[in-house]
Amino acid sequence: GDGPGGAGLPKPPADLTAAHAAQHTVGDMFWWLTHGIPAAGMPPFGSVLSEEDRWDLINFIRTLGAGERARPMTALVPPRRPWLVAPDLTIAVGPAPPRSLKELRDRWMVLLVLFTLPESRARLVQLAERYNSLQALGAEVIAVPLGDGADIIRRLGAEPAMLFPVITDGAADIATTYRLLSRGLGPAASAPALHAEFLVDRQGYVRARWLPGSPGPGWHTMQTLVDQLLLLDKEMPAGPAPDVHVH
Incomplete structure (x- = not known):
């Protein structure tokens, strides 16, 4: 979103690799992908991406956000409450x-x-x-x-x-x-x-x-x-x- 195409948008696009991306509900993200966010200049993708593709994209974005938040993680178990759910396999x-x-x-x-x-x-x-x-x-x-x-x-x-x-x-x-x-x-x-x-x-x-x-x-x-x-x-x-x- 920081390329030349973003210069004319109503507001700067969000960084989807940042930790905040994992904090939105999946329902909100699915709605935004489907219907767009007109006030922010985001177009709808409901007619371009299949429902399965939209869910795959949501999972990818949320994992990117979790990865950013996990960057300080070390080899020692911290005393804080756990938060990073292991992706199933x-x-x-x-x-x-x-x-x-x-x-x-x-x-x-x-x-x-x-x-x-x-x-x-x-x-x-x-x-x-x-x-x-x-x-x-x-x-x-x-x-x-x-x-x-x-x-x-x-x-x-x-x-x-x-x-x-x-x-x-x-x-x-x-x-x-x-x-x-x-x-x-x-x-x-x-x-x-x-x-x-x-x-x-x-x-x-x-x-x-x-x-x-x-x-x-x-x-x-x-x-x-x-x-x-x-x-x-x-x-x-x-x-x-x-x-x-x-x-």
């Missing part, structure tokens, strides 16, 4: 029946790992070696390849055995969504992350995030991750996370 691995991230609520905390090869290999080996102990703490590990996930299982190799789910079916869509939540602070914040990890509590909220190379403690020190899991395990639940990705 389908865990489809091999012949096992697919399940969703939401289906793990109440039972498991989740460490969601976005990875690339060969950059993430050492970290994946570290998680594979500690997988049983992480599960004993109530945490499931789910790995999602960034970029081309074709042949990723073969590329990971047989040793050490990676017993946690590595998603291949639908991985590109999952990676695209969570990359919007992977921007940190600092000079390199705009560069796409080659590796990112999200800690999701049993209610379905993202509570902490580790971007390797970011300032402060990191989960490459496994005790730091264990400490966060123990903290979440002792926490009084705040109630289940709402559905934020609509329609």
